[in-house]
Amino acid sequence: MPIVMDNQESPAVKRIFLDDREIILLGTAHISQESVDEVRHLIPFESPDVVCVELDRQRFQSLRESNRWQSLNIIQVIKKGQLPYLMVNLALSSFQKRMGLQTGVKPGAEMAAAAETAEQEGIRLELIDRDIRTTLLRAWRKTSWWKKLTLLSTFLAGFFEKQQIDEEQLKRLKETDTLSAMLKEMGEILPSVKTILVDERDRYMAYQLRHCPGQKILAVVGAAHVPGIRQLLEEGYDGADLAEISRIPAKSTLSRILPWILPLAVILLFVLGFTGGEWEKASEAALAWILANGLLASLGTTLALGHPLTIASAFVAAPITSLNPMIGAGFVTALVQACVVPPTVKDMEAVGSDIGTFRGWWKNRMTRVMLVFLLSSLGSSVGTLVSFHWLKNLL
Numbered sequence: 041m042p043i044v045m046d047n048q049e050s051p052a053v054k055r056i057f058l059d060d061r062e063i064i065l066l067g068t069a070h071i072s073q074e075s076v077d078e079v080r081h082l083i084p085f086e087s088p089d090v091v092c093v094e095l096d097r098q099r100f101q102s103l104r105e106s107n108r109w110q111s112l113n114i115i116q117v118i119k120k121g122q123l124p125y126l127m128v129n130l131a132l133s134s135f136q137k138r139m140g141l142q143t144g145v146k147p148g149a150e151m152a153a154a155a156e157t158a159e160q161e162g163i164r165l166e167l168i169d170r171d172i173r174t175t176l177l178r179a180w181r182k183t184s185w186w187k188k189l190t191l192l193s194t195f196l197a198g199f200f201e202k203q204q205i206d207e208e209q210l211k212r213l214k215e216t217d218t219l220s221a222m223l224k225e226m227g228e229i230l231p232s233v234k235t236i237l238v239d240e241r242d243r244y245m246a247y248q249l250r251h252c253p254g255q256k257i258l259a260v261v262g263a264a265h266v267p268g269i270r271q272l273l274e275e276g277y278d279g280a281d282l283a284e285i286s287r288i289p290a291k292s293t294l295s296r297i298l299p300w301i302l303p304l305a306v307i308l309l310f311v312l313g314f315t316g317g318e319w320e321k322a323s324e325a326a327l328a329w330i331l332a333n334g335l336l337a338s339l340g341t342t343l344a345l346g347h348p349l350t351i352a353s354a355f356v357a358a359p360i361t362s363l364n365p366m367i368g369a370g371f372v373t374a375l376v377q378a379c380v381v382p383p384t385v386k387d388m389e390a391v392g393s394d395i396g397t398f399r400g401w402w403k404n405r406m407t408r409v410m411l412v413f414l415l416s417s418l419g420s421s422v423g424t425l426v427s428f429h430w431l432k433n434l435l
Contacts, residue, residue, distance in 0.1 A: 052068065052075075052078060052263065053067075054270050056270060056273045056274060058250070061254075061255050063257045063259065065259050065269060065270060066258065067264075068150045068151075068263060072150070075149075076149050078150075079260055080157055083158060083258060084161055086258055087256075088257055089253070090163065090166055091157075091258050091260070092165075092249060092257060092258070094168065094245065094261040094262055094265065095151055095167045096171045096172055098171065099148070100151075100155070103148050104152070115375065115378050115379065119375065123409075123410065127410050166252055168244075169244070170240070170241055170244045170245075173288075174287075178288065178289060181288075181289045182232050183233060238265065242268030243281065245261065245269055246272035247277060249273065250279075302428060303364065328427050329359055333369075333423035335355065336419035336420065336422050336426070337358035337416045337419040337420040338351050338416075340414075340418050341373055341416045344412040344415045345402055345411075349376060349380050350381075350412060353373055354419070354420075357369050357373065358416070358420040362424045368420065370417030373416040374410070374413035377408065377409050377412045378409050383404075387404050388406060390404055391406045
């Protein structure tokens, strides 16, 4: 059956004709039952040659593999330095999950429905979104430090917010004028982030759609992307900057140098102290460095309810890792915590819910590993600043 609204085609559906090809854009809300129903109705009704979805390979696998957390090796994640990236992914999915609980729809259910329906109808499925890791790293590395703080504060402020939303509100969010107003506001506050999260992905997906095989293509995308993709397709976007927006930018020179400045200054102070004959002062300075870093990192680990061995590892590791920006105290403590108190399958399954509550961070073994990482890193950073002040006075 077609999607109708007052005997007219749903406003969520936009049709673009390019020569002899037809591209149908279906704008959805990611936690809306109405969007799921629209997807299931429209695909068999239109019978397209190809169904495209706003997913990359990683997110598609996450949707299809409901037990993916059971096979997650947290120790390997930490060893590869991917724990911060995992935390961001979990936080984003947790927010969507909390929103979805209010409507009874899992995040991305309409994308899963599109893939399932295409498979049932024997229609080819294409994943057209940019890799999520590329998107996140581009957003982070192309944002100024001040904007990063703004982004983090906004993120943290809304992390535990119990926002209520229903299907009627979701319906309004899919209206073009409402979305345009939201995106305009976002662009004024964080223009670089809006550009990377929305505009660049619009270009990436428009290019994929333009070069997708088939005469009739149906694309299921978030409603926020419909206006941009539609305009790009109608204007004949040729993908001139596709290589650039698909690239993970290198860290800036300042970002590469800055982490080494303080450690090198500390080492220089020690060298000057010992070579200048100030053995007693240099020894006191070394002790101050060890105690400030070790004790404050241990305190952070204790507040995270880390295992006693993890607390001890924080005291030992922090004074050393503070002089080496290549590895932080948090990675050491998180690894120890994951080894001595490994998360269970139950912890893995509940992490999406527990990460959204204060109590859950301490109750769940998986989120406690993350909490150990965060608080021990914070303690070590504060300890470095405090001990550097002491070093200047002692030497």
